[in-house]
Amino acid sequence: MKKSFFAVGLAMTLATGAAMAQVKPEILVKQRQAVMTLQGKYFGPLGAMAQGKAPYNAQIVQRNAGFLDNLSRMPWDGFDPSTKGEKSHALPAVFNDDAKFKEAASRLQNETAKLYQVSRGGDEAAVKAQIGAVGKACGGYHENFRQKQ
């Protein structure tokens, strides 16, 4: 009993702690930009392999797919309403169209998770097709939520 009280107390402290520690908006923008940079870093070679522009290397695919799977969950809490006024390429739709934004985010996470799964099997064609699906999820998200550059 005492233990669970303690646990509740700790959880509450942590929760308030999280609420109190307001991350500065410019750091949140940096966070999501950093995630996107890394996504590009680890996705680029896979795209080249899927299109036959670089030799296929199952080990690199598997490693990068694992990185991307984690990265795909990281940018989203950086799109906090407090960052609305910050200079970035984010379009207003990020903050105005919450349902669509969440849908695009979960699509990327699902496709990336699938890529991680198939990358652990030996089916090169399936992996290449799934790399294409991840690329489409990236592009679909950029279409609606990022200023084209």
Next chain:
Amino acid sequence: MLVGLLLCASVALAQGDAKRGEYLAKAGGCVGCHTEARDGATRYAGGRALKTPFGTFFGPNITPHPQAGIGRWTEADFIRAMRSGVRPDGAHYYPAFPYPSFTRIVDQDLRDLWAYLRSLPPSARASRPHELRFPFGWRSLVWGWKLLFFKPGSFAPDPGRGARLNRGAYLVNALGHCGECHTPRNFLGGPKKGREFAGASLAGGGGSPNLTPTRLKKKDDGEVKDFLLTGITPDGDVAAESMAEVVRNTTSQLTPQDLDALIAYLRSLPPLPDEPK
């Protein structure tokens, strides 16, 4: 026998070459607007939504189905639609159908495109009517728009530019219709004069980037070519889906010579400052 061969050859020429037409259809990116945006959609059976400030247009079925598609059209109907933006019944097309670019396609290419479209499997998928904001549902307004902004006529090569730049100009301005998205428009939806390829704001808050040397000079030919072949920049950045689709359907399908010509032409454009976003 020789006469027979000659006759065959001239008939083939008059009828258009479907194989050549298939390549031209890729260079024109026709499949993009004329196919639904979902996996397994029937190619050229229509259904793509194109959102504009005037409403949403839906690409129609252009397979040779007699009722649902354009199976009852003649070659002359097709050429008139592409060259003049006029339907077989005489009504004007909305310029969401990029005939201001397609009008520049030369006769032989139009005949080849037509031969290719005739070779597609007919689909009974019904075309969806456009959903336009008042008063743009009145097609007669298009007459005025055409008077202001539409100059019909096929591409005439500039003898001073050489074959490569002329080919690039033809790919970009006629078939590729790049300016439809990359040239800013005025409030009437007409292209802004003197601002060709400077990039534009698009419906939905996004924009299309500047294609003139102002921006392109920062990238070497290899980078531009890789992007147009893969849709991914050297940093691994993925193009937005509307351009990614153009890469899949069109630019990655061009012959190496055509891709070179396209890039050379873009590099020859007058550098323009970005369109204010």
